[in-house]
Amino acid sequence: MGVVTRFAPSPTGFLHIGGARTALFNWLFARHHQVHGDGGTFLLRIEDTDRARSTQAAVDAIYDGLSWLGLDWDGDPISQFARAERHREAVDQLLAQGNAYKCYCTPEELAEMRETAKREKRNRMYDGRWRDRDPSDAPAGATPVIRLKVPLERDTVIDDAVQGRVTVANEQLDDMVLLRADSTPTYMLAVVVDDHDTAVTHVIRGDDHLTNAFRQTQLYQALGWDTPKFAHIPLIHGPDGAKLSKRHGALGVDAYRDDGFLPEAMRNYLLRLGWSHGDDEVISTDQAIDWFTLSNIGKSPARFDVQKLTNLNGQYMRQADDRFLAETVLSRLRDMASVRLAEAAPDRLFKGMPGLKERSKTINELLENALFYATERPVPIDEKAVQQLSPDGKQLLTAARDKLARTDDWSDEGLMASAKQVSEETGAKLGAVAAPIRSALTGGTQSPSVFEILHVLGREESLGRIDDALGGLQPLKQ
RNA sequence: GUCCCCAUCGUCUAGCCAGGCCUAGGACACGACCCUUUCAAGGUUGAGACACGGGUUCGAAUCCCGUUGGGGACGCCA
Numbered sequence: 070m071g072v073v074t075r076f077a078p079s080p081t082g083f084l085h086i087g088g089a090r091t092a093l094f095n096w097l098f099a100r101h102h103q104v105h106g107d108g109g110t111f112l113l114r115i116e117d118t119d120r121a122r123s124t125q126a127a128v129d130a131i132y133d134g135l136s137w138l139g140l141d142w143d144g145d146p147i148s149q150f151a152r153a154e155r156h157r158e159a160v161d162q163l164l165a166q167g168n169a170y171k172c173y174c175t176p177e178e179l180a181e182m183r184e185t186a187k188r189e190k191r192n193r194m195y196d197g198r199w200r201d202r203d204p205s206d207a208p209a210g211a212t213p214v215i216r217l218k219v220p221l222e223r224d225t226v227i228d229d230a231v232q233g234r235v236t237v238a239n240e241q242l243d244d245m246v247l248l249r250a251d252s253t254p255t256y257m258l259a260v261v262v263d264d265h266d267t268a269v270t271h272v273i274r275g276d277d278h279l280t281n282a283f284r285q286t287q288l289y290q291a292l293g294w295d296t297p298k299f300a301h302i303p304l305i306h307g308p309d310g311a312k313l314s315k316r317h318g319a320l321g322v323d324a325y326r327d328d329g330f331l332p333e334a335m336r337n338y339l340l341r342l343g344w345s346h347g348d349d350e351v352i353s354t355d356q357a358i359d360w361f362t363l364s365n366i367g368k369s370p371a372r373f374d375v376q377k378l379t380n381l382n383g384q385y386m387r388q389a390d391d392r393f394l395a396e397t398v399l400s401r402l403r404d405m406a407s408v409r410l411a412e413a414a415p416d417r418l419f420k421g422m423p424g425l426k427e428r429s430k431t432i433n434e435l436l437e438n439a440l441f442y443a444t445e446r447p448v449p450i451d452e453k454a455v456q457q458l459s460p461d462g463k464q465l466l467t468a469a470r471d472k473l474a475r476t477d478d479w480s481d482e483g484l485m486a487s488a489k490q491v492s493e494e495t496g497a498k499l500g501a502v503a504a505p506i507r508s509a510l511t512g513g514t515q516s517p518s519v520f521e522i523l524h525v526l527g528r529e530e531s532l533g534r535i536d537d538a539l540g541g542l543q544p545l546k547q
Numbered sequence: 548g549u550c551c552c553c554a555u556c557g558u559c560u561a562g563c564c565a566g567g568c569c570u571a572g573g574a575c576a577c578g579a580c581c582c583u584u585u586c587a588a589g590g591u592u593g594a595g596a597c598a599c600g601g602g603u604u605c606g607a608a609u610c611c612c613g614u615u616g617g618g619g620a621c622g623c624c625a
Contacts, residue, residue, distance in 0.1 A: 079625045119624060192549045192621060214623050241550055249623040256625045280620040345560055348573040369553050370618060377575045428587045503584035515586040
């Protein structure tokens, strides 16, 4: 049988990190089986049965997040809400079989039961007071909820691909609500019916659903359906060790995109969080698809570590295509009103990219580092760079300017050779010669090789920037 | 509180299922050194963990029991 997985988020906010990883694992599992000729379908289902909390904006955020990560789903996304009629059919079947019943409890009664359960140190809340009651006892005018009549004794067992065999006593589980008083289906019902109808074979989701799996198993059994294989993956925790939540800060994948992270780095990081393949750290998507198995998922929760993500992102940055990076930077630069883009900016960014990308861990960092290439003369100069333009510094810079003006070989090597000559002639160290040039060219004190920069900028622009500095023409930064 | 789950460097993890190859390996972060025109990158290197207590065994990070610690679930939310 072909493998079918699904990602089933509820559209109540952005696509958070945990959800993204769940989606990734489902996607990887499906694609792995696809590659190995065993079906491999990855479905997207929007669990929008809670009308009050579901928004179209959140649905769009999920599409955007998944698309950014490169996780493509098969077929159209399924709206759970749209399938309510079908869900009610399943309940009719259960009612007819005597596996479900009407419950007329008021919210007050329920609250009371909850209190009692707590006081008596029991897990099961609902006391089953309408379970075997005569329907004619129904209070006039009240609309009931439909509950599943679950077994009172014995155990429910799930054979989880990650957690192993987990058993729970049925006395821990109460009669869950299937249909609300307004006759809309609950999540528990909808999930089971939808997974069954779409032939889902593997339910890969967060560990927080483990207890739901027991209830759902009972539902499957009542409906006479086969259960899918469950795989409950450990949750991602924040730095404090608690389940990742809003108070941990930037958690939507869109926030990481805005912070300049690459989707392939994010994917790689998320994959390694809880899953491993020996000592491998940098894993391509093809390798991930090839290697991914549920048995390599660890059982303990992992903490989200931005530093490691950042390092990994840096590695992907260095591998990234120069043209792509240059264009990415350029398009962001064009949106910045404060930047005066030079005509030669595209060309310089592309040529300077090898030196630039090695020094940038994120796109945002790259943007900052690349600014001096893209901007029009005169470039603003920061405080530390100004210090390099002391009288001594300017003297060296003047000597360098003269030498540069007479340099024919405008290559990295030729420029380096000229600088070395200045160094020899003045008795100053090469570093002392390079420092004021760097200041003049970039307005800062940290940059790629000054010879690379001279080369990329070209003779005219380079000498112009040096003249600006010598004449004190550059505006102060900040 | 009840039920379920988890437990190797600060963090992510390999090793565990099929005990000896483990004086526990890798990665991030941190320290030192090298390279060097700055900053990175790169190279070498250092510090850093089997939660604790009992068993079983010739031998336990690996198997069993308990303790402690952490997490999750306990809705007419999903």
